[in-house]
Amino acid sequence: ETGVTQTPRHLVMGMTNKKSLKCEQHLGHNAMYWYKQSAKKPLELMFVYSLEERVENNSVPSRFSPECPNSSHLFLHLHTLQPEDSALYLCASSQAGLAGGPVGELFFGEGSRLTVL
Amino acid sequence: DQQVKQNSPSLSVQEGRISILNCDYTNSMFDYFLWYKKYPAEGPTFLISISSIKDKNEDGRFTVFLNKSAKHLSLHIVPSQPGDSAVYFCAASARNYGQNFVFGPGTRLSVLP
Numbered sequence: 001e002t003g004v005t006q007t008p009r010h011l012v013m014g015m016t017n018k019k020s021l022k023c024e025q026h027l028g029h030n031a032m033y034w035y036k037q038s039a040k041k042p043l044e045l046m047f048v049y050s051l052e053e054r055v056e057n058n059s060v061p062s063r064f065s066p067e068c069p070n071s072s073h074l075f076l077h078l079h080t081l082q083p084e085d086s087a088l089y090l091c092a093s094s095q096a097g098l099a100g101g102p103v104g105e106l107f108f109g110e111g112s113r114l115t116v117l
Numbered sequence: 118d119q120q121v122k123q124n125s126p127s128l129s130v131q132e133g134r135i136s137i138l139n140c141d142y143t144n145s146m147f148d149y150f151l152w153y154k155k156y157p158a159e160g161p162t163f164l165i166s167i168s169s170i171k172d173k174n175e176d177g178r179f180t181v182f183l184n185k186s187a188k189h190l191s192l193h194i195v196p197s198q199p200g201d202s203a204v205y206f207c208a209a210s211a212r213n214y215g216q217n218f219v220f221g222p223g224t225r226l227s228v229l230p
Binding site for chain 1: 119121126151153158159160161162163166206208210211212214215216217218219220221222223
């Protein structure tokens with residue numbers, strides 16, 4: 001496999017459920033990202049992991065909990081979500097520079113479409 | 118306040134003609150810009166990038182122009198093809214400052230046969 005793979009592609013959950021989104025990159029990158037795409041809004045950066053350390057958390061509610069066990073895998077644990085959290089969740093990877101930000105383009109997975117009932 | 122703006126939510130162009138997608142930014146520290154293309158139910162795909170030391174970058178049918186004084190960039194697609202119909206996102210970063218990408222809201226391009 002190549003690129004960035006996300007599972008599941010679709011997820012429907014109730015507000016009391018606990019679920020996880022998984023992302024795996026096969027590009028040898030050292031930074032991974034979670035983005036949220038809601039209808040008619042720009043892509044919103046949620047979390048950044050660079051060299052397996054969380055370097056950015058953009059005021060995301062605690063009901064979203066990221067985990068990066070190694071440079072190739074990234075999870076987003078979901079707990080007690082709200083219907084307004086329904087969106088497309090995109091994982092991306094890149095090579096991070098010494099200054100911390102990406103030195104090249106982001107490579108995105110195909111996304112996990114989340115519906116919260 | 119959006120740092121990256123794409124003021125046209127949608128654009129329709131006839132097949133074979135030129136498509137011009139526009140993007141404006143407010144942060145003068147941005148030094149690296151990218152365009153992404155997104156089909157429904159798929160993740161964004163990188164198209165083309167430009168560094169602030171250039172004012173033009175070309176790759177096949179795609180050309181990006183950067184006007185730093187106006188804080189404006191544009192993506193030209195010529196000739197446009199029906200397969201180009203997608204949402205196009207502009208993104209910017211202050212790469213030398215280690216900042217992550219900021220995305221615009223996207224422009225939906227429809228290329229009519």
